[in-house]
Amino acid sequence: GEDVEQSLFLSVREGDSSVINCTYTDSSSTYLYWYKQEPGAGLQLLTYIFSNMDMKQDQRLTVLLNKKDKHLSLRIADTQTGDSAIYFCAESITPNFNKFYFGSGTKLNVKP
Amino acid sequence: NAGVTQTPKFRILKIGQSMTLQCAQDMNHNYMYWYRQDPGMGLKLIYYSVGAGITDKGEVPNGYNVSRSTTEDFPLRLELAAPSQTSVYFCASSYTGQEVGYTFGSGTRLTVV
Numbered sequence: 001g002e003d004v005e006q007s008l009f010l011s012v013r014e015g016d017s018s019v020i021n022c023t024y025t026d027s028s029s030t031y032l033y034w035y036k037q038e039p040g041a042g043l044q045l046l047t048y049i050f051s052n053m054d055m056k057q058d059q060r061l062t063v064l065l066n067k068k069d070k071h072l073s074l075r076i077a078d079t080q081t082g083d084s085a086i087y088f089c090a091e092s093i094t095p096n097f098n099k100f101y102f103g104s105g106t107k108l109n110v111k112p
Numbered sequence: 113n114a115g116v117t118q119t120p121k122f123r124i125l126k127i128g129q130s131m132t133l134q135c136a137q138d139m140n141h142n143y144m145y146w147y148r149q150d151p152g153m154g155l156k157l158i159y160y161s162v163g164a165g166i167t168d169k170g171e172v173p174n175g176y177n178v179s180r181s182t183t184e185d186f187p188l189r190l191e192l193a194a195p196s197q198t199s200v201y202f203c204a205s206s207y208t209g210q211e212v213g214y215t216f217g218s219g220t221r222l223t224v225v
Contacts, residue, residue: 004154026218033213042116042202042216088154099170100214102147102154 007088011109018076019081020106021107025070029091032065034074037086037105046074069095076108084110114138116176118203118217125193125224133188133220135203143206144186145170145214148199155202161186193224 003025013017024032029051035043049056049063049072055061064077076083089103119134137144142163147155149178157170161180170190176195179187186205190197200221 008152035213040218042204042218043214044216045213048213099157099160100155104152106156 002099004089004091006087006103006106007110008104009107011111012079014044014079014081014110014112016079018074018079018083018108018110020070020074020076020089020108022074022103023070024072024089024101026066026091026093026101027070029093031034031070031092032063032072032091033090034061034063034090035090035102037083037088038088039082041086043060060101079108081112116203116205117220118201118220119173120220121218122221123223125190125222127193127195127224129193130189130191131193133190133201133203133206133222135186135188135217136184137186137203137205137215139205139207139215140183141182141205141207141215142181143208144160145204145206146176146186146188147202147204148172149202149219152201155221158201168215194225197224198224 006022033048034046036046039044051106060077064073086105086107088105116137145160146158156172159178161167167178200219202219203217206214
């Protein structure tokens, strides 16, 4: 499998911005994804970016992709306590079938 | 619209016992997957299916079996449970275009003692 790496923990104060980082190894990644997992729940797709894009913005979420460095980040503006969760980065490599490789997840703790 | 439904939510097995984790989706998705999530680790693909009657191994298939007799159902079977299979198991489904991503079930927490 491919290596997708994330830092394990991030703690921010409510109202601040959060930046969650991810690195991947396969330069032929076609899509890169961010998923959110709340306690006791499955993973929920937050956003995705195609590999020929540098940035994608969706309301409070901004995804930045540095393909040269194989670095993906998720910025959450005005972080709220409801954003506390585990965030997974994932990459999809094979265009003919949806095979994803997931990072180990970053646990975001938002302090009031 | 129920999405992806997994049962049971929790289960404790003794070493050597067998069980089937159920997964059903009602979105007419052709792709279905089984992942396991170990503490502090990412999700690892166990098996996947691209349509009824077609299954294939993922990264960590040993100790598991699957079948896909219908589009809706994708059960995962553990034949001889081992402590190494203690994990949270997620079923997911998707419909062709990979940009859509997966729809996940809420998971089955399995403990083998």
